[in-house]
Amino acid sequence: MRAVDIIRRKRDGGELTPSEIEAFVAAAAHDTWPEYQLSALLMAIWLNGMTPAETAHLTHSMCHSGKRYDWSSIPGPKVDKHSTGGVGDKTSLILAPLVAACDGIVPMMSGRGLGHTGGTLDKLESIPGFRVGLHENELREALAKIGVGLIGQTAAVAPADKKLYALRDVTATVESIPLITASILSKKLAEGIDALVMDVKVGRGAFMKTLPDARALAKSIVSVGAANGLKTEALITAMEHPLGRAIGNSLEIIECIETLKGNGPRDLETLSVTLAARMIRLAGLAADDQEAERKIRDALTSGAGLEKFRAIIEQQRGDPRVIDDYSRLPSVSHRHYLKAERNGYVADLNAELLGHGAMVLGAGRHQAEDQVDHAVGIIIHSPVGTRVTPGDDILEIHYRDDGKLQQALHWLSKAVRLESDAPAAMPLIHEILTEET
Numbered sequence: 296m297r298a299v300d301i302i303r304r305k306r307d308g309g310e311l312t313p314s315e316i317e318a319f320v321a322a323a324a325h326d327t328w329p330e331y332q333l334s335a336l337l338m339a340i341w342l343n344g345m346t347p348a349e350t351a352h353l354t355h356s357m358c359h360s361g362k363r364y365d366w367s368s369i370p371g372p373k374v375d376k377h378s379t380g381g382v383g384d385k386t387s388l389i390l391a392p393l394v395a396a397c398d399g400i401v402p403m404m405s406g407r408g409l410g411h412t413g414g415t416l417d418k419l420e421s422i423p424g425f426r427v428g429l430h431e432n433e434l435r436e437a438l439a440k441i442g443v444g445l446i447g448q449t450a451a452v453a454p455a456d457k458k459l460y461a462l463r464d465v466t467a468t469v470e471s472i473p474l475i476t477a478s479i480l481s482k483k484l485a486e487g488i489d490a491l492v493m494d495v496k497v498g499r500g501a502f503m504k505t506l507p508d509a510r511a512l513a514k515s516i517v518s519v520g521a522a523n524g525l526k527t528e529a530l531i532t533a534m535e536h537p538l539g540r541a542i543g544n545s546l547e548i549i550e551c552i553e554t555l556k557g558n559g560p561r562d563l564e565t566l567s568v569t570l571a572a573r574m575i576r577l578a579g580l581a582a583d584d585q586e587a588e589r590k591i592r593d594a595l596t597s598g599a600g601l602e603k604f605r606a607i608i609e610q611q612r613g614d615p616r617v618i619d620d621y622s623r624l625p626s627v628s629h630r631h632y633l634k635a636e637r638n639g640y641v642a643d644l645n646a647e648l649l650g651h652g653a654m655v656l657g658a659g660r661h662q663a664e665d666q667v668d669h670a671v672g673i674i675i676h677s678p679v680g681t682r683v684t685p686g687d688d689i690l691e692i693h694y695r696d697d698g699k700l701q702q703a704l705h706w707l708s709k710a711v712r713l714e715s716d717a718p719a720a721m722p723l724i725h726e727i728l729t730e731e732t
């Protein structure tokens with residue numbers, strides 16, 4: 296089977312056969328086609344799309360290009376959540392312990408932050424000593440003992456995706472529903488889970504900027520997940536403004552711990568509880584939505600979720616004393632306050648601009664090789680809708696370096712907009728898509 300014939304078929308709008316897709320994926324995993332042919336086919340897919348059957352097959356092949364975990368020796372349903380990424384999106388660290396406290400088994404593989412969005416691994420690594428690079432036997436031990444392990448993607452998982460994602464990044468072929476679907480689901484299927492709840496973010500701080508695009512991705516993920524035997528649901532949730540009040544790694548860890556103590560901001564707690572409840576319902580650990588939400592709320596209010604988070608930190612060799620003593624987390628002494636200059640309401644806190652500001656401070660990465668500064672970040676004192684008077688704090692900026700602060704202020708000052716009238720309330724959860732919808 297010649298690469299050029301496969302490229303020509305997709306270029307002309309045809310449907311690829313399973314064996315053509317397998318040839319493409321094998322070539323990506325084993326470097327047997329030159330990059331210009333892999334890239335040409337990626338562009339043809341970007342331009343002409345794929346049928347649901349092609350996308351399902353691409354997902355299956357990419358998953359089978361590498362290691363697939365099998366946790367069947369550990370009793371209990373295996374369930375995970377994945378987010379398309381946002382600013383201040385820290386729900387994984389709240390819902391993973393809550394779900395494990397309700398008997399779900401959560402083998403969660405997460406990524407690092409890139410660009411204006413944060414990553415779960417960077418947040419976890421702000422806990423002194425915390426190891427995200429568990430070996431398979433260590434993850435198995437964590438799942439058997441405490442029901443949850445929070446680790447990074449290993450190179451052995453979906454190697455075809457690693458190759459193709461790197462090519463998509465430099466050939467302007469990232470924004471393709473079938474390619475995104477196959478990329479995300481191939482890695483999630485390899486985790487050895489039975490159920491997946493997707494959080495598809497929509498808005499300026501998200502990958503998907505419009506509701507129709509987010510809906511198309513959500514629908515594709517739910518149907519392709521089901522076609523590959525994975526129970527899948529997707530929530531489309533708002534990413535116009537940051538989630539919660541903290542942006543930046545150790546500041547977000549503090550916010551997660553506060554949420555598990557029952558003191559979290561309303562939006563963050565609501566989304567974390569909703570996602571966690573959908574996870575246990577999909578995993579068969581609750582008879583209906585009401586029971587699922589009640590179980591998760593009980594785990595939150597009883598402190599069982601917080602104790603599970605302590606167990607995770609201990610299991611992964613972090614310092615569990617951070618839970619009661621935030622001074623053990625990395626911090627900086629410099630603060631700058633962005634203040635209201637007039638009377639009004641906070642009408643906008645642009646998530647994308649705030650994410651850029653946090654990245655420039657050092658909390659995120661321009662490029663995959665960059666190091667992050669776990670200590671720096673932003674606290675939102677006046678969320679959208681707050682009435683402010685001159686001198687009120689809107690943002691508290693934790694910075695290490697004056698030069699970086701000045702660069703960050705360029706983004707942060709544009710991110711904040713005051714208006715005379717109170718802004719209309721915006722929904723946090725736009726839609727929930729299930730296999731039936």
Ligand code: URA
Nearest residue numbers: 469474475476478479
């Ligand atoms: N995240 C992924 O893992 N893959 C994509 O293609 C896009 C987002």
